[in-house]
Amino acid sequence: NAGVTQTPKFRVLKTGQSMTLLCAQDMNHEYMYWYRQDPGMGLRLIHYSVGEGTTAKGEVPDGYNVSRLKKQNFLLGLESAAPSQTSVYFCASRGLARYEQYFGPGTRLTVT
Amino acid sequence: SQELEQSPQSLIVQEGKNLTINCTSSKTLYGLYWYKQKYGEGLIFLMMLQKGGEEKSHEKITAKLDEKKQQSSLHITASQPSHAGIYLCGADMSGGGADGLTFGKGTHLIIQP
Numbered sequence: 001n002a003g004v005t006q007t008p009k010f011r012v013l014k015t016g017q018s019m020t021l022l023c024a025q026d027m028n029h030e031y032m033y034w035y036r037q038d039p040g041m042g043l044r045l046i047h048y049s050v051g052e053g054t055t056a057k058g059e060v061p062d063g064y065n066v067s068r069l070k071k072q073n074f075l076l077g078l079e080s081a082a083p084s085q086t087s088v089y090f091c092a093s094r095g096l097a098r099y100e101q102y103f104g105p106g107t108r109l110t111v112t
Numbered sequence: 113s114q115e116l117e118q119s120p121q122s123l124i125v126q127e128g129k130n131l132t133i134n135c136t137s138s139k140t141l142y143g144l145y146w147y148k149q150k151y152g153e154g155l156i157f158l159m160m161l162q163k164g165g166e167e168k169s170h171e172k173i174t175a176k177l178d179e180k181k182q183q184s185s186l187h188i189t190a191s192q193p194s195h196a197g198i199y200l201c202g203a204d205m206s207g208g209g210a211d212g213l214t215f216g217k218g219t220h221l222i223i224q225p
Binding site for chain 1: 155200214
């Protein structure tokens with residue numbers, strides 16, 4: 001039981017490049033989330049999903065897209081990376097019966 | 113504006129001493145969650161509080177939610193080096209539960225031997 005895993009752990013992009021971050025959970029959780037963590041800002045919600053095939057915008061969705069084609073996976077895409085997207089990205093998931101979210105180890109992204 | 117205020121921002125405590133971290137909101141909280149984060153790692157769930165006046169303990173850590181459900185405190189008794197890290201409070205501000213959490217900026221805790 002791996003919990004929540006994120007791929008990759010580190011990535012350096014140049015401005016304008018694209019990439020996809022993968023989040024996978026093996027707990028059969030309905031809800032999945034993408035947050036970004038920046039110094040002095042705390043964690044902020046980017047997008048979330050309440051079930052397979054559904055997504056919704058969070059607090060800071062601009063510049064990101066997401067997809068949830070399978071219940072266990074939640075993908076976060078950057079179509080044209082900008083230096084302002086340099087951050088640590090965390091994925092989390094939550095089941096229906098329990099309210100706490102379980103977090104992955106994070107992806108550290110640098111955009112130059 | 114920050115909806116969830118955490119204080120202090122950082123804390124240096126001598127090993128063996130007690131400490132308290134606070135989390136305050138201007139709005140009623142539908143659920144309050146405490147997490148711990150070690151530097152460079154993910155968040156580890158500590159405790160969840162939902163009812164006004166609720167108090168929970170795990171080992172040497174006690175968390176409380178006030179009766180008005182707008183303020184929570186995390187208290188560590190007889191601190192140890194393993195308690196060092198970043199403590200974050202997260203809250204369900206909407207009552208929907210599925211909409212994600214709003215987080216405070218975190219409290220950096222350093223334990224001095």
